[in-house]
Amino acid sequence: MQNAQQSSPRQTRAASWKDAWRERNYRWYAAGMLSGGFGLQMLNTTVLWDVWERSQDPLSLGLIGLARALPVMLLAFPAGHMVDLFDRRKILVFTQSGFALVAALLAITAYCGAPLWISFVAIALSGCVRAFNMSTRQSLLPLLVPIDRFQNAVTWNSAIFQCAAIGGPVLAGGLIALTHSTWIVFALSTVLCAGFAFASSQLRPRETAKATGGFTLRAMFAGAAHIRKEKVIFGAILLDLLAVLFGGATALLPIFATDILHTDAVGLGILKASTAVGALIIAGFLAVRPTMRPAGPLLLWSVVGFGVCMILFGISQSFWISVALLMASGAVDNVSVVIRHVLVQTRTPDQLRGRVTAVNGIFIECSNELGGFESGLVAAWIGPVWSVISGGIGTLAVTGVIAWCLPALRKLDRLIDEVKPIQDALATNAQSESSMNQSSDSASS
Numbered sequence: 302m303q304n305a306q307q308s309s310p311r312q313t314r315a316a317s318w319k320d321a322w323r324e325r326n327y328r329w330y331a332a333g334m335l336s337g338g339f340g341l342q343m344l345n346t347t348v349l350w351d352v353w354e355r356s357q358d359p360l361s362l363g364l365i366g367l368a369r370a371l372p373v374m375l376l377a378f379p380a381g382h383m384v385d386l387f388d389r390r391k392i393l394v395f396t397q398s399g400f401a402l403v404a405a406l407l408a409i410t411a412y413c414g415a416p417l418w419i420s421f422v423a424i425a426l427s428g429c430v431r432a433f434n435m436s437t438r439q440s441l442l443p444l445l446v447p448i449d450r451f452q453n454a455v456t457w458n459s460a461i462f463q464c465a466a467i468g469g470p471v472l473a474g475g476l477i478a479l480t481h482s483t484w485i486v487f488a489l490s491t492v493l494c495a496g497f498a499f500a501s502s503q504l505r506p507r508e509t510a511k512a513t514g515g516f517t518l519r520a521m522f523a524g525a526a527h528i529r530k531e532k533v534i535f536g537a538i539l540l541d542l543l544a545v546l547f548g549g550a551t552a553l554l555p556i557f558a559t560d561i562l563h564t565d566a567v568g569l570g571i572l573k574a575s576t577a578v579g580a581l582i583i584a585g586f587l588a589v590r591p592t593m594r595p596a597g598p599l600l601l602w603s604v605v606g607f608g609v610c611m612i613l614f615g616i617s618q619s620f621w622i623s624v625a626l627l628m629a630s631g632a633v634d635n636v637s638v639v640i641r642h643v644l645v646q647t648r649t650p651d652q653l654r655g656r657v658t659a660v661n662g663i664f665i666e667c668s669n670e671l672g673g674f675e676s677g678l679v680a681a682w683i684g685p686v687w688s689v690i691s692g693g694i695g696t697l698a699v700t701g702v703i704a705w706c707l708p709a710l711r712k713l714d715r716l717i718d719e720v721k722p723i724q725d726a727l728a729t730n731a732q733s734e735s736s737m738n739q740s741s742d743s744a745s746s
Contacts, residue, residue, distance in 0.1 A: 320446075320449075320450040320453040320454075321446055321450050321453045321454035321457050322457070323450075324445060324446050324447075324450065324454075325505075326445035326446070326504050326505060326506065327445050327446050327454055327457075329500050329501075329503045329504055330441075330442070330445055330500065330501075330504060331457065331458075331461055332500050333397070333496065333497040333498075333499070333500025333501055334458065334461050334462070334465075334497065334500075335461050335464065335465060336493045336494075336496035336497050336500065337397055337400065337493060337494050337496065337497025337498075338461060338462055338464070338465025338466070338469065339465045339468060339469045339472070339493050340400065340401075340404065340469075340489075340490040340491070340492070340493030340494040340496070340497070341400065341465075341469070341490070341494065342465050342466050342468075342469025342470055342473070343469045343470070343472060343473040343486055343489065343490045343493070344400075344403075344404050344407065344427075344486075344487065344490040344494075345469075346469065346470040346473040346474065346569070346570060346573055347407075347473050347477065347483050347486045347487060347490075348365060348407070348420070348424065349362065349365065349552070349554070349555055349569075350473075350474075350477060350483070350555060350566055350569060351411065351420065351483045352365060352417065352420065353555040353556075353559075355417055356417065358681075359553070359556060359677045359680045359681045359685070360677050360678065360681050361417075361677075362552050362553065362555065362556075362673070362677045363552055363673055363674040363675070363676060363677020363678055363680075363681075364421065364674065364677070365421075365424055365552070365673065366552055366672065366673030366674045366677070367673075367674040368421050368424040368425045368428060369424055369425070369427060369428040369431065370428065370674070371425070371428065372425055372426075372428030372429040372431070372432055373428050373431050373432045373435075373662060373663065374663055375432075376429060376432035376433070377432050377436070377659040377660070377662050377663045378524075378525075378656070378659055378660075380432045380433045380436055380655075380659055381436045381524055381655045381656035381657070381658060381659025381660070381662075382655065382656055382659075383433070383655070384433070384436045384437050384440055384654075384655030384656075384658070384659070385440075385652060385653065385654065385655035385656055389437050389440060389441045389444070389506065389655070390441065390501060390502075390504050390506055392433060392437045393434070393437045393438060393441060393501040393504075394498050394501045394502050395433070396430050396431075396433045396434035396437060396438075397434070397494055397495070397497040397498035397501055398494075398495065398498045399426075399427075399429075399430035399433075399434075400427065400430055400434070400494040400497075401491050401492075401494040401495040401498065402491075403423050403426050403427045403430065404487050404488075404490040404491040404494055405487075405488070405491045406423045406426070407420060407423050407484075407487040407490075408484045408485075408487035408488040408490075408491060409484075410423065411482070411483045411484035411487055412484040431662075432659075432662070435658065435659075435662040435665070436655045436656075436658040436659045436662055437655070439642070439645075439646065439654075439658045439661075439662075440646070440651075440654035440655045440657075440658045441504075441506060442454060442455070442458070442646065443646050443647075443651065443654065444506035444507050444651070445504065445506055445507075448647070451643070451646070451647060452639075452643050453588065455639055455642050455643055455646075456584055456587045456588045456639055457584075457588060459580065459584045459587075459635055459638060459639055459642075460581055460584035460585060460588065462577075462580075463577040463578070463580040463581035463584055463631070463635070464577075464581060465577075466573075466574060466576070466577030466580070467574040467577040467578050467581060468574070469574075470569070470570040470571075470573035470574045470577075471567075471570040471571060471574050472570075473486050473570060474566045474567045474568075474569055474570025474571070474573075475567060475570065476489075477566045478565065478566045478567050523653055523656055524653055524655075524656025524657040524658075524659055524660045525656075525660050527649060527653050527656075527657055528657060528660055528661075531648055531649075532707060532709045532710070533597075533644060533648070533707075533709050533710055533713055534644055534645055534648055534649075534657075535707075536703055536707040536709070536710035537600065537637075537640065537641040537644050537645070537710065538641060538645065538660075538661050538664045538665075539664070539703060540600070540601070540604055540637070540699070540700065540703050540710075541604075541637065541638075541641055541664060541665070541668055542664040542665075542668045543668070543695075543696070543699040543703070544604045544607060544608065544637075544668070544696045544699060544700060545634075545668035545672050546668045546672040546675060547672070547675075547691075547692040547693075547695030547696050547699065548607060548608050548611040548672075548692045548693050548695065548696035549611075549668065549672040549673065549676060549692070550611060550614060550615070550676060550688075550689045550692070551573070551576075551673060552672075552673030552674075552676045552677055553676050553677070553680055553685045553688065553689065554569060554572050554573055555569055556680065556685045557572065557623070557685060558572055560685075561618060561685065561686070562618070562619075562620045562623060563620075564620055568620065571624060572623065572624065572627060575623075575624045575625075575627035575628045575631065576627045576628065576630055576631030576634070577631055578628050578631065579627070579628035579629055579630065579631030579632035579633075579635070580631040580632060580634065580635035580638075582628075582632060583631075583632040583633075583635045583636060584635055584639075587636075587639060595712075595713065595714045596640055596713045596714060596715065597709075597710050597711050597712055597713030597714070598711065599636060599640065600636070600637050600640045600641070600710070600713075601700060601703075601704050601710070601711065603633040603634065603636040603637045603640075604633075604634075604637055604696065604700045605696075605697060605700055606629070606630075606633035607630050607633050607634050607637075607696060608693045608694070608695075608696030608697040608700065609693065609697070610626050610627070610629045610630035610633070610693075611630060611689055611690075611692060611693035611696065612689075612690050612693035612694065613626050613693075614626040614627060614630070614689060614693075615686050615687070615688075615689030615690035615692075615693065616686075616690065645657060645658065645661050646658075675692075676688050676689070676692065679691070679692075
């Protein structure tokens with residue numbers, strides 16, 4: 302009863318762009334996210350540049366994504382269950398400290414000129430940390446702000462992430478061009494990731510009921526079962542998986558920068574930051590004008606726009622036209638990101654959020670990192686230009702198929718207005734299933 306009261310919306314009032322910032326917890330969270338976001342964006346950009354400079358192999362760029370994604374796919378389910386069982390704040394401190402240690406390892410290997418395989422070991426370790434960090438960070442946010450301020454918090458989270466995604470690559474590229482070394486960038490990333498760990502230690506999330514029933518296989522996969530029941534969530538994350546898996550071009554940006562657009566490390570930083578600039582612009586618009594309806598068609602058309610931008614980017618041979626197209630792709634992609642994140646977190650009971658977020662994390666990693674591997678593999682086969690063009694065409698195709706097969710997603714109108722009755726029903730179902738699990742465990746013992 303207490304949890305239901307805490308989750309219920311406050312008295313009806315006009316939404317404000319600064320709702321989330323009124324919460325102390327969110328201010329600490331946002332500060333940490335900005336620091337850690339800069340650190341990870343600088344780290345990721347520098348890893349891409351370092352591997353490309355040392356290998357000159359498109360497949361090696363794809364292997365970066367594979368090294369990150371495989372640990373997440375292997376550890377996501379147990380990680381999500383642990384997030385539901387234990388203190389999420391402490392896990393967040395631990396994972397952000399883990400990112401700082403990985404960045405420190407990369408700084409040491411770059412300074413000493415260690416073999417390239419050691420860098421791939423560090424990348425794989427970062428994937429292990431990501432498996433726990435993603436579930437923790439996303440499932441913790443609903444405990445830091447009231448439900449009526451959650452969409453505003455998600456929008457600001459997106460804006461903060463995009464600020465880091467803009468500044469991080471540009472700063473990394475500038476430092477590499479200035480110092481002609483990568484270890485300095487990795488060292489700075491270490492400090493910034495440690496800053497998020499400190500900010501996480503200052504959070505005071507509201508108390509909620511923890512998952513029950515112990516660490517069992519059935520409980521571990523409960524998040525996947527919930528997504529299977531919730532067709533709207535399933536459709537949203539499947540759409541993101543397939544669209545970015547086919548249409549993403551981030552892993553190939555070093556090749557486009559040097560071989561097609563004829564620029565340097567600074568140009569790579571600008572290209573990598575361009576999508577974030579577009580996403581930041583749309584995030585600012587959504588913070589001021591939060592109404593997103595009809596949500597389903599808006600989600601589908603935003604993915605169509607992403608696919609078109611990728612096709613045109615593959616065709617372009619002008620640096621600034623390519624920058625503009627990446628900005629446009631970031632803007633439309635961020636619309637789908639906000640809608641999907643609100644759907645996943647608000648249509649899931651708190652006892653399952655870690656496990657549902659873990660499944661969502663697997664989809665995200667498959668799309669982003671395995672998408673990078675797929676891009677590198679296809680680029681090694683038919684070239685980077687046709688790799689991106691064919692990926693954009695694939696994005697358009699899968700969007701049409703999903704829109705046809707999932708009418709519930711196609712007809713979705715509102716986001717937040719529908720949340721409260723859904724949450725009540727989900728909480729009741731979760732409590733019933735928890736009681737059944739406990740009864741089953743007692744009977745078996």
